[in-house]
Structures are given as structure tokens and as C-alpha cells.
Amino acid sequence: MARHNLEKQLSILDFALSSLWRHRMKSLSVLLVFAAVIFLLASFQMVTQALSDKAKQVLAHTPEITLQKMSAGRQESIPLAYGEQLAGIFGIRRVVPRIWGYYFDEVRLANYTVMGLEVNEMPEGGRLGATLAKGVMPGPADEAQGRVVVGQSIKKTMDLAGRTTFSLFRPDLSLKPFEISGEFSPDTDILTNDLIVMNVADARDLFGIPAGLVTDLCVYVANPKEIETIAKKISEALPSVRVLTRSQIQKTYQVVFGWRSGFGSICLLAALAAFVILAWDKASGLSPEERREIAILKVLGWETSDILAVRSRESVIVSGLACIVGMTAAYIHVVYFDAALFRPVLMGWSVLRPDLHLLPRLAAGDILLILAFTVIPYLAATVIPAWRSATVPADSALGG
Amino acid sequence: MQQIVPGAVLLFSAPWPMTCYRIETMGKYVIIECKELTKAYPVEATMVHAVNTVNLPVNKGDFLVILGHSGSGKTTLLSLIGGLTSPDSGQVFIDGVENWRQSDQALSTMRNSKIGFIFQFASLIPTLSVMENILLPLSFCQNPAGSRVLALDILAQVGLADKANAFPSQLSGGQQRRVAIARSFINCPDIILADEPTGDLDEETEKDILALFRRYNEQGTTFVVVTHNSDLAATQKGARVFSMRQAVLTPQAG
Ligand SMILES: Nc1ncnc2c1ncn2[C@@H]1O[C@H](COP(=O)(O)OP(=O)(O)O)[C@@H](O)[C@H]1O
Ligand SMILES: [Mg+2]
Numbered sequence: 001m002a003r004h005n006l007e008k009q010l011s012i013l014d015f016a017l018s019s020l021w022r023h024r025m026k027s028l029s030v031l032l033v034f035a036a037v038i039f040l041l042a043s044f045q046m047v048t049q050a051l052s053d054k055a056k057q058v059l060a061h062t063p064e065i066t067l068q069k070m071s072a073g074r075q076e077s078i079p080l081a082y083g084e085q086l087a088g089i090f091g092i093r094r095v096v097p098r099i100w101g102y103y104f105d106e107v108r109l110a111n112y113t114v115m116g117l118e119v120n121e122m123p124e125g126g127r128l129g130a131t132l133a134k135g136v137m138p139g140p141a142d143e144a145q146g147r148v149v150v151g152q153s154i155k156k157t158m159d160l161a162g163r164t165t166f167s168l169f170r171p172d173l174s175l176k177p178f179e180i181s182g183e184f185s186p187d188t189d190i191l192t193n194d195l196i197v198m199n200v201a202d203a204r205d206l207f208g209i210p211a212g213l214v215t216d217l218c219v220y221v222a223n224p225k226e227i228e229t230i231a232k233k234i235s236e237a238l239p240s241v242r243v244l245t246r247s248q249i250q251k252t253y254q255v256v257f258g259w260r261s262g263f264g265s266i267c268l269l270a271a272l273a274a275f276v277i278l279a280w281d282k283a284s285g286l287s288p289e290e291r292r293e294i295a296i297l298k299v300l301g302w303e304t305s306d307i308l309a310v311r312s313r314e315s316v317i318v319s320g321l322a323c324i325v326g327m328t329a330a331y332i333h334v335v336y337f338d339a340a341l342f343r344p345v346l347m348g349w350s351v352l353r354p355d356l357h358l359l360p361r362l363a364a365g366d367i368l369l370i371l372a373f374t375v376i377p378y379l380a381a382t383v384i385p386a387w388r389s390a391t392v393p394a395d396s397a398l399g400g
Numbered sequence: 401m402q403q404i405v406p407g408a409v410l411l412f413s414a415p416w417p418m419t420c421y422r423i424e425t426m427g428k429y430v431i432i433e434c435k436e437l438t439k440a441y442p443v444e445a446t447m448v449h450a451v452n453t454v455n456l457p458v459n460k461g462d463f464l465v466i467l468g469h470s471g472s473g474k475t476t477l478l479s480l481i482g483g484l485t486s487p488d489s490g491q492v493f494i495d496g497v498e499n500w501r502q503s504d505q506a507l508s509t510m511r512n513s514k515i516g517f518i519f520q521f522a523s524l525i526p527t528l529s530v531m532e533n534i535l536l537p538l539s540f541c542q543n544p545a546g547s548r549v550l551a552l553d554i555l556a557q558v559g560l561a562d563k564a565n566a567f568p569s570q571l572s573g574g575q576q577r578r579v580a581i582a583r584s585f586i587n588c589p590d591i592i593l594a595d596e597p598t599g600d601l602d603e604e605t606e607k608d609i610l611a612l613f614r615r616y617n618e619q620g621t622t623f624v625v626v627t628h629n630s631d632l633a634a635t636q637k638g639a640r641v642f643s644m645r646q647a648v649l650t651p652q653a654g
Pocket of ligand 2: 476520
């Protein structure tokens with residue numbers, strides 16, 4: 001009995017396959033449309049997922065509170081002395097100065113992000129060492145030493161051919177020599193790809209920033225729960241200073257990102273809806289030929305369930321193939337083509353660097369969701385009409 | 401009651417070529433019984449009878465010929481007997497079991513194992529080859545290799561042995577009809593319900609097909625053949641001839 005069942009399943013499968021083959025043009029076009037929809041959904045989901053992962057990494061590294069001096073609505077250098085005025089606020093663990101800016105390399109036509117840090121002063125500074133593929137972070141900040149750590153794309157752009165030294169122009173066009181003392185590991189690309197890290201004194205020298213001034217001040221607090229209170233106290237103590245908390249930065253980012261992915265989702269939902277309508281239309285309007293085929297099978301003694309089994313096998317094969325093709329294409333699209341299709345929608349803000357390389361991640365839940373939105377409507381759209389057609393008296397389709 | 405040895409089973413013990421063999425039961429019994437069978441279709445607000453209170457017992461091994469003009473209800477009667485159409489009132493019994501008292505599954509099994517249909521109009525699936533079309537009723541049987549041999553044998557009997565791999569579109573109307581006839585025999589049915597089976601055949605082929613019917617009939621297969629060709633009745637010795645007029649079935653004398 002079990003054997004007979006197995007044989008029956010096999011012959012149903014065989015019939016389904018041959019029926020797909022018999023209607024190969026139709027099957028192929030449905031398969032292509034279906035795969036395209038899954039491709040769009042899956043690559044969008046992968047990109048969104050990869051970007052929000054990256055975003056989390058970025059945000060995890062932002063200081064708890066950042067102080068920037070504002071003048072005429074623009075950011076200006078902030079006096080180091082401001083840090084001393086915060087001494088009285090309870091709960092501040094440390095205030096660390098940063099000098100950062102963008103450097104346009106006119107020779108290589110590339111934009112670098114230059115970051116001057118006091119690594120030894122930062123509470124988590126020691127952990128930065130872990131982000132290096134080789135070498136060490138630049139040493140103490142009290143004097144210029146010209147040692148830098150660079151990101152992967154800098155290394156590529158500069159094309160140093162084994163050398164470890166290069167020079168950048170100061171504002172007065174004199175050359176400042178640097179020596180590469182380490183490089184960031186590729187895992188941290190989102191943060192470090194175009195980054196040159198040096199100590200504060202070197203950055204001051206490079207950008208020609210007067211002593212006593214820095215780009216911003218990073219405030220680290222003892223208890224993260226007090227961030228909001230401390231931020232408020234700082235605003236009161238330094239009215240001309242913009243106080244950015246990590247959660248504010250996060251919110252700004254999420255609004256932008258949420259809007260963009262929301263926009264994308266709507267476009268995709270529209271595509272999906274079109275697909276479902278197409279599938280429904282194609283299937284519910286069973287052609288007279290298909291209706292006749294079902295009637296003939298019924299007359300020849302096929303049970304309604306056999307006909308449905310063939311139909312659903314066909315649909316499962318088509319959707320299975322579409323899933324494999326669509327998902328694979330999506331993965332290739334995201335990994336090897338860096339989601340070229342979605343770039344215009346999702347990228348282009350300074351938070352997300354344009355040459356960012358994405359590591360896609362597709363959770364089982366996402367896959368299930370995508371399947372639920374594509375395969376189930378498709379199965380319903382193909383099997384239900386066949387069922388309706390198989391349960392009506394067979395004679396009506398045969399006439400006479 | 402009766403015992404059937406399906407041809408496919410015998411294939412491996414009997415020499416080739418072979419047809420469906422059956423072990424006959426003794427004596428006659430009623431294999432089809434229509435009781436007060438009635439079916440009407442709505443035509444412009446009124447109901448028009450297609451089949452009106454038909455009472456018809458058919459014995460096993462009978463050869464029935466039903467004559468009638470088109471529109472008299474012949475096709476509808478065959479559909480009712482084969483369980484393709486449900487009657488408005490009355491019953492059809494096949495082997496003592498009432499058609500519409502059964503589940504869809506049981507009805508399908510009954511059609512599959514006991515009845516061979518020959519439709520009035522082309523009934524081949526255009527995208528399947530002749531062989532595949534013939535094998536459709538056996539799609540879920542347990543002996544695919546044996547079925548092919550059987551199918552080739554039946555194809556030879558209808559004179560189309562060389563067309564097994566052709567597609568319906570490559571055949572003439574008469575050849576398609578013969579394929580449909582071959583298919584109706586593939587499951588060794590007890591009953592053949594044939595709707596104008598020789599409609600588009602030339603005289604020569606018609607004779608061959610009728611001879612084939614007779615051969616099967618002599619082996620015990622019951623035939624209900626619908627036609628508007630009154631000559632057909634004359635060629636089948638011992639046929640019970642009925643005429644159908646405006647949904648009413650009446651036996652013809654002689
Ligand atoms: N499915 C149907 N729907 C409506 N009317 C039908 C249907 N099938 C048959 N009829 C009507 O029933 C009558 C008998 O038809 P049919 O059984 O096909 O006759 P025959 O086969 O003798 O030509 C005709 O008037 C036909 O129009
Ligand atoms: Mg008819």
C-alpha cells in the first residue's frame with residue numbers, strides 16, 4: 001500500500017513535470033516573472049537588513065554625547081576650554097577632544113575622512129586596537145608624529161606599492177609626511193573604508209587648526225541612564241553649544257532610513273500586487289483548453305484530488321524554482337553588484353559611504369515572509385480555479 | 401459476482417500480442433439500470449427536458465444502439481449513465497451501485513475501472529502524444545511498462561500502430577477518433593459508452609471499428625452506442641435498438 005502510494009506520488013509528479021514541459025512557454029514566463037518578484041523582494045530585504053546592521057555598528061561607536069559649537073547655524077571649532085567648564089557636572093566620566101574633517105586628494109580625486117583622536121584618553125580606546133588588521137593605533141596625542149592608521153580603500157586608492165609613507169597638503173600647500181603604522185580590517189569597512197586616523201596633534205597640524213580649538217568634544221558618561229539629564233545640564237552650562245546625544249543621532253538616522261526603505265517597500269508591494277493579480281488572472285480565467293483538459297481527465301476517472309495534486313505540484317515546482325533563482329540572483333546582486341539597483345534609493349547620505357560593500361544577511365524569518373507573500377498567493381491563484389473547475393460536472397466542458 | 405483479470409496483469413504470463421482477457425461469469429445480470437431518469441436544462445426561463453423519465457435495464461454483454469436526431473438528449477443520457485452529470489430525479493445503478501450515492505472518489509474509481517468513454521467530439525489532450533493520451537486512464541496504475549505494451553496492442557487493433565508518438569494535431573479527425581476509441585479500451589472496461597463513435601470515419605474504417613466493437617462485445621463488454629446512423633444498428637447482430645425523440649427513449653421493434 002505504501003509502495004503504491006509512493007508510485008502514485010511519483011506518477012503525479014511525473015505528470016506535473018511533463019505538463020509544465022508541455023506548456024513550457026507559459027511556465028517559463030510565469031517562472032521568470034515570479035523569480036523577478038522574489039529577486040526584488042529578497043534583494044531589497046537583504047540590503048535593508050545589511051544596511052541596518054551596518055548602521056547599528058556605526059551608531060554603537062558614536063560617543064554618548066557630542067558637543068559642537070554652532071555659529072550662524074554652522075558648525076565651528078570648539079574651544080578646548082569648554083571642556084573644563086563641564087567639570088562641575090556630576091556623572092561625566094571623561095571629555096575627549098576630536099579633530100576631524102574631510103580631505104580632498106586632488107591627485108587621486110578621492111575624498112578621505114581624517115580623524116584625529118586621543119586614543120589613550122577614550123574610555124573604549126583600547127578596543128580600537130581590535131579593529132586593526134595589522135599594526136597599532138597612533139600613540140599619545142601631545143606631539144605630532146605623523147603616524148596613521150588607514151582604511152582599506154585608502155590603501156587601494158593611494159596605491160603605495162609596498163611603501164608605508166605618503167604626504168598630504170596642509171592649507172598653506174606645504175607637504176606633511178605620514179607613515180602608515182597600521183590598517184583597519186576589512187570587516188569594519190563601513191566605518192573605516194575612507195578613514196585616516198591620526199592623533200589630535202597631527203590632525204591639528206594637517207588642517208591648520210589653532211591651538212586650543214578642536215572640531216568637537218565627546219562626552220562619556222558614567223551611567224548611560226543619565227545621558228538625557230547630563231545633556232540638559234550641558235546645554236544650560238554652554239548655551240552656544242549643540243548637544244547631540246546618541247539617541248538623537250539614531251533617531252535622525254532612522255527617520256531618513258525608515259522613509260527610504262518604506263518608499264522602497266511600497267514600490268515592491270505594488271510589484272507584488274501586480275504579480276498576484278497577474279497570477280490570479282492567468283489562473284482563474286482557466287483557458288477553455290485547460291478546462292477541457294480537466295474535464296477529460298475527470299471523465300477518464302481521475303479523482304478531483306489527483307487533478308489538484310498535479311496542479312499543486314506544478315505550482316510548487318514553479319514557485320520552488322522561482323525562489324531558488326530569485327534568491328540566488330538577489331544574493332549575487334547584493335554581494336557582487338553591491339545592490340546596484342537600489343543604490344539610488346538607499347545610499348548617498350554621508351552616513352552611508354557610496355563605496356560601501358554590503359554583507360547581506362537573510363534571516364529564516366525573512367525568507368518565510370517572502371515566501372508567504374509570493375508562494376501562497378500563487379498556489380491559491382493556481383489551485384483554487386482548478387479545484388472549482390474539477391468539481392463542476394465534467395460534461396459541461398465537453399459539450400455535445 | 402464477476403471476476404475480472406485485468407489485461408495488464410496477464411501480460412507477463414500470456415504471449416504477445418494480447419488483448420484484455422476476462423473470466424466470464426455465468427449467465428446474464430443487469431449491469432446498468434436507469435430508473436425514472438430525468439434531466440432538464442433551463443432554456444429561456446423554462447426548463448426543457450433533455451432526458452425524460454427513462455427506464456432502461458441493460459444486461460451485461462448487451463449491445464445497445466440508441467438512434468435519434470441531434471438535440472434529442474442522447475449525449476445527456478450517456479453523461480447520466482457515466483456519472484458525469486447528476487440527474488434531476490431518478491437513479492442510475494452501475495453494478496447495483498447508485499452513481500450519485502457515492503463519493504467523488506468512488507465515482508471516479510468506478511469511471512476509471514468500469515467505463516470507457518468515447519466522446520462525440522475530439523477528446524484528446526493536444527499537448528500529449530497518442531501514446532500518452534491512451535495511457536491517461538492508467539496514469540496511476542502500478543505497471544507502466546505493461547501498460548505501454550497493452551496500449552501498443554490496442555493501437556494496432558484500431559490500425560494506428562505507427563502513430564504512437566504522433567501528436568493529435570498531426571492526425572486526421574478520423575484518426576483522432578480512433579485514438580479516442582483505443583483509449584476507451586485501455587482499462588478493460590465492462591461498459592463502453594460511445595457517442596457517435598463513427599461520425600467522422602470513412603466507410604472502411606467504420607467497418608473495422610464496428611468489427612472491433614463486436615469482438616469486444618463477444619468477449620462480454622457491454623456497449624451503449626449513440627448514433628444517428630440507422631445502418632449501424634443493422635450491422636450489429638443481436639443489438640437492442642432504441643430511438644430517442646424529444647428526451648424520451650423508446651425501444652424499436654425488430
Ligand atoms: N450543459 C447543458 N446546458 C444546457 N442545455 C443543455 C446542456 N447539455 C444539453 N443541453 C440541451 O439538452 C438537449 C439535449 O442535448 P444533447 O443531450 O446534447 O442531445 P444530442 O446528443 O442528442 O444531440 C438540447 O436541447 C441541448 O441544448
Ligand atoms: Mg450529442
